[in-house]
Amino acid sequence: MATNKTIRTLRPADFEPLGDQSSAPLLVRPSRSYWQDAWGRLKANKRALVSLYIIIALMIFTFIGPLVWRVDPALQDIDQISIAPGADRRAIVVEPFEAWDGLSGAEGSGFRLVGEPTTQSVRLKWDVMPAAEAYRLYRNIYPPQSLFALGLPLLETNNNQQTAYEDRLDLSPKTYYYSIAALDELGQLTGDYDTLTADVTRVITVNEVRSRGLVENPDALQPGDQVMLKWHPLGTDYLGRDMLARLMAGARVSLFIGLLAPLMFVTFGVLYGATAGFLSGRVDSVMMRFADFVVALPFLLFMILFQVVFGIGPGESGIIPMLIALVILSWPATARLVRGQILQIREEAYVSAARLLGASHNYLILRHMIPNTLGVILVTLTFAVPTAIFTEAFLSFIGMGVAPPTASWGSMSNEGLKTMLTHPHELIFPALMISITVLAFNLLGDGLRDALDAKMRSSE
Numbered sequence: 005m006a007t008n009k010t011i012r013t014l015r016p017a018d019f020e021p022l023g024d025q026s027s028a029p030l031l032v033r034p035s036r037s038y039w040q041d042a043w044g045r046l047k048a049n050k051r052a053l054v055s056l057y058i059i060i061a062l063m064i065f066t067f068i069g070p071l072v073w074r075v076d077p078a079l080q081d082i083d084q085i086s087i088a089p090g091a092d093r094r095a096i097v098v099e100p101f102e103a104w105d106g107l108s109g110a111e112g113s114g115f116r117l118v119g120e121p122t123t124q125s126v127r128l129k130w131d132v133m134p135a136a137e138a139y140r141l142y143r144n145i146y147p148p149q150s151l152f153a154l155g156l157p158l159l160e161t162n163n164n165q166q167t168a169y170e171d172r173l174d175l176s177p178k179t180y181y182y183s184i185a186a187l188d189e190l191g192q193l194t195g196d197y198d199t200l201t202a203d204v205t206r207v208i209t210v211n212e213v214r215s216r217g218l219v220e221n222p223d224a225l226q227p228g229d230q231v232m233l234k235w236h237p238l239g240t241d242y243l244g245r246d247m248l249a250r251l252m253a254g255a256r257v258s259l260f261i262g263l264l265a266p267l268m269f270v271t272f273g274v275l276y277g278a279t280a281g282f283l284s285g286r287v288d289s290v291m292m293r294f295a296d297f298v299v300a301l302p303f304l305l306f307m308i309l310f311q312v313v314f315g316i317g318p319g320e321s322g323i324i325p326m327l328i329a330l331v332i333l334s335w336p337a338t339a340r341l342v343r344g345q346i347l348q349i350r351e352e353a354y355v356s357a358a359r360l361l362g363a364s365h366n367y368l369i370l371r372h373m374i375p376n377t378l379g380v381i382l383v384t385l386t387f388a389v390p391t392a393i394f395t396e397a398f399l400s401f402i403g404m405g406v407a408p409p410t411a412s413w414g415s416m417s418n419e420g421l422k423t424m425l426t427h428p429h430e431l432i433f434p435a436l437m438i439s440i441t442v443l444a445f446n447l448l449g450d451g452l453r454d455a456l457d458a459k460m461r462s463s464e
Contacts (some may be wrong), residue, residue: 006113008245010361011158011404012022014289018460020401023145026127028199029228030052042452042455042456043076044451045454046451046455048093049133049285049449049451049454050245051447051450051456052447052448052450052452052454052455053180054447055165055443055444055445055447055451056448056451058247058440059441059445059448060150060452061140062169062255062259062440062441063257063445065252066223066252066255066259067256068248073252075246075248075249076249076275077245077246077249077250077252077411078245078409079245079246079249080243080245081233081234081236081240081244081245082217082244083095083123083206083208083233083244084234084236084240084244085140085174085176085232085240085242085243085244086154086239086240086241086242086244086352086355086423086426086427086428086430087239087240087244088177088242088429089238089239089429090241091239092112092177092206092454093186093232093233093234093235094206094230094231094232094233095206095207095208095231095232095233096122096205096206096207096208096228096230097207097208097209097210097213097225097226097227097229097230098122098124098207098208098227098233098351099227099410100209101124101125101209103170104127104137104170105168106127106129106167106168107168108168110168112129112130114129114130114131114198115129115131115182115184115198115199115200115405116128116129116130116132116200117200117202119141119167119263121180121202121203121204122175122177122204122205122206122207123175123176123177123204123205123206123207124172124207125170125172125430125453126167126170126171126172126175126177126182126202126204127168127169127170127171127181127435128169128171128182128184128200128291129167129168129169130167130168130184130198131167132164132165132167133164133184133186133196134196135186135188135196136186136194137162137164137186137187137188137189137198138161138162138163138164138166138186138187138188138189138191139149139159139160139161139164139166139167139185139186139187140157140159140160140184140185140187140193141157141158141159141160141182141183141184141185142154142155142156142158142182142183142184142307143155143158143173143180143181143182143183144156144178144180144181144182144183145178145179145181146181147181147199148183148199151185151193151195151197151287154183154185154397155181155183155255158171158173160187160191164255166398169445175204176204177206178203178204179201179202179204179206179224180202181199181200181201182199182200182201182202183197183199184197184198185197186314189312189353193215197203207235208221208231208388213225213452216234218231218234219231219234221324223355225355227303232332236248236292238251238429238433239427239430241420241428241430242419242422242423242430247416247430247433248269249414250411251411251413251416251433251437253306253378253411254411254412254413254415254416254434255413255437256397257323257406257410257411257412258393258396258397258413258414258438258441259393260326260327261323261330261392261393261396261431262389262390262392262393262441263389263392264327265326265327265330265331265334265387266334266385266392268327268331268336269330269331269335269388270292270335270338270381270388271331272331272335272338272387273334273335273336273337273338273339273342273384274339274342274374274381276295276332276335276339277338277340277341277342277343277346278338278341278342278343278346278369278374278377279291279341279369280292280343280345280346280396281342281344281345281347281350281373282346282350282365282369282373284347284350284366290339292339292343294334294440295335295339295340298332298333298334298335298336299337301333303329303333304394304404306329306332306333306401307322307325307326307329307402307404309326310322310329310360311325311404313325313412316444317415318332320407320409321405321406321410322399322404322405322406322407323405325351325402325404326395326396326399326405330392330395331356332369333382334388334391334392337384338381338384338388338430342374342380342381343386345373345376345377345380346369346373346377349372349373349376349377349427350368350373351406354367355372355373358371358372379452379456380456381454382452383452383453383456384453386445386447386449387446387449388449389445390443390445390449392444393413393441393442393445394438394442396412396413396414397412397414397415397438399412399414399415400412400413400414400415400417400418401415401417401418401421402418403418412436413434413435413437413438414438416430416433416434417431417435417438420432420433420434420435
């Protein structure tokens, strides 16, 4: 018969006490609260954590930035209009402007420059063209390719003896192409024209240096000296306003709407959804049908109606109508989510126990149900913020939101669109701020949704 190895003969030592050795199961996971677990999962999500840091940096940029960069967002620097970041800021000191008589310093022949072309003026002189009854003078920022692409007409004169012109129209330190074309007795182009290139340099007078406080001792300046104009880290817009200061001012407006409106309609949606879910039955059905009715209302139509009611005319800011429209029309999504959570929680055993102990309806809603839906509420709020910011930017972009000169990212994008081809930085910076903010809030909301999910706790 084979011996069974699993059967062992008991010995007296097997019946002795175990001593200090404990038979209790060891804890393999430290005891942590629900919010500690959620924070740990959020920290493990790198995208959500980076988004949280970006939002914190955005708050610092919005509220602390103006304390550091003390530049008035409405102040115009007319010497630096539509200047890109890193552009040359040097200006040469010259004598105050004096009108040109069209004769002095006009030696030479052909279509020519008289003196150095500066931002004060560009003086042009030409000879009488054969068979020309009149002249038309053009200016272009690109080399003209044909007779019909000479640029912006600056002068048209019927006096064929007028052969000089002084250009002072919105000159910038760049290269211009001037063309003089001959006209016949009917004012039509004869086909005879001449073109020259003018490299305009930026100049400034001592009085302008003194009034702007650019140097400590302006009286020591001499013609030909160089001074540095004010620094604009992100450049200027088409009116010479500092882009960085306007982005900070626009952030306050955008975040005011982006944070205040979601707080208001999410709060209302929570109370509405919690009441409907707790009461259930016919009341719940009626309340949710009303929520479905609100969802079907067109947002733009109400925006227009509110602007009419509040007397908002063309060119005026519609912040208040926008805020009211967002609050009135955006709460049903939150109400639906909270109602679903409440319907689930109200069947839990601890809620039944509280009800048996005599707890009131308000106590059950405020004490047990709403706190247990905070995860859903927080995620909803996080997703509602970028939606409100994007709505403000869209309405301001189409002229129904914040109107110039009040700065907002949407209105700045609208202004930058007009100069997109020549000065792209005026569009890129506000559009970049909108994109980064919306993306950061969306990624953070996505991370919070995963972190606050109770099922994630049980799966660890």
